[in-house]
Amino acid sequence: MVELLYGSGGVAEGLKPSPAPLGLLDPPTMVATQQDRTPWDDVPGLEEQQRRHLARIYRWGVLWRKPGEGETPVTERYRLEHGGEVEADGNCLFTALSAAMGGKVGARELRRRAVARFVEDYERDDGVGRRAMDEAIGHLYSPDLKAGWGVHVVQELKFLAKKADRLGLDAAIRELVDLGLQRETAAESIYKERCMPVDDCQSWAKYMSISGSPEDEFQIITLQYTEEGLLTVDENRDGRAAAFGDDIAIRSLATEFKRQVYVVQAHGADAMVEEEHCVFFLPHNPRGHICEPPIFLFMKGTGWCGAGADHYEPLLATPILPTSQEKAAVVL
Structure with missing residues (x-):
């Protein structure tokens, strides 16, 4: 995962690697209670090393210090508990965030506000900031297929098709098939020619507005490639595919x-990380001042996607009595 970072003055600097993971402390007093049962024992799909570290966080809490200069220091400690599973669709970020916030704002409204905030911030940026943001979005959704194969086995190009144009697109594809082209090759050609690529801020705003509902103006077309060439064409003919919430949306919210x-990422043995680092916290900071306590989301890395799954679940943060840094499981 990568996070979109902003420099001073609110100017976008592009995508950079996430900050170094915030590791777990290991107070000696934790050992005596290691066998005690916690709610994390009932969460499905976790490996033992993940469960052990999450139980430790539950018992000893997360110590959070409110960032900011010249302000009265604020230190709070939270117990983190799994907030339940959410449907594994493109809306999971917004559904999980809604639950983590106590359901005060619905998932669809969170998606709408993420897009609106992004557009407002983009319009306030100068030319350098806008170009950097456009470039970052292009790397995410319209990557250069001549590069990146040392990191990725499969790369995707995202396009937007207007629902009103679907019949015309189908007719154009049939014409090419009648001329002897294979169906997927014909579809690739037409979608690239007639649909909107997601490669800048304006197209990202349209893309991130798609929730897979009948009210959507656009449908998502996904072309998947391997280094050898076209792999599959996901035409999303039923229009149910939603835009997965990304780091840009999280930062906007x-x-x-x-x-x-x-x-909070919890990785299994397949992620090839040392056990003491299998759980770590990736911060997404707002532009401007921090006025409220943090929100926590859970990303459970298991199976082949262990090093970068993008399925989010809510974490419920319960305030507990503050303590010294040495007695907290994690210091943020």
Whole structure:
């Protein structure tokens, strides 16, 4: 996962690697209670090393210090508990965030506010910031297929098709098939020629507005490639595919609510990380001041996607009595 970082003055600098993981402390007093049962024992799909570290966080809490200069220091400690599973669709980020916030704002409204905040911030940026943002979005959704194969086995290009144009697109594809082209090759050609690529801020805003509902203006077309060439064409003919919430959307929501959003990643043995680092916290900071406590989301890395799954679930943060840094499981 990568996070979109902003420099001073709110100017976008593009995608950079996420900050170094915030690791777990290991107070000696934790050992005596290691066998005690916690709610994490009932969460399905976790490996033992993940469960052990999450139980430790539950018992000893997360110590959060409100960032900011010249302000009265604020230190709070939270117990983190799994907030339940959410449907594994493109809306999972917004559904999980809604649950983590106590259901005060619905998932569809969170998606709408993420897009609106992004557009407002983009319009306030100068030319350098806008170009950097456009370039970052292009790397995410319209990557250069001549590069990147040392990191990715499969790369995707995202396009937007207007629902009103679907019949015309189908007719154009049939014409090419009648001329002897294979169906997927014909579809690739027509979608590239007639649909909108997701490669800048304006197209990202249209893309991220898609929730897979009948009210959507656009449908998502996904072309998947391997280094050898076209792999599949996902035409999304039923229009149910939603735009997966990304780091840009998380950052926009952090800014909208003036709160940090921490994505807590729990990786299994397949992620090839040392056990003491299998759980770590990735911060998404708002532009401007932080006025409210943080929000926590859970990303459970298991199976082949262990090093970068993008399925989010809510974490419920319960305030508990503050303690010293040495007695907290994690210090943020």
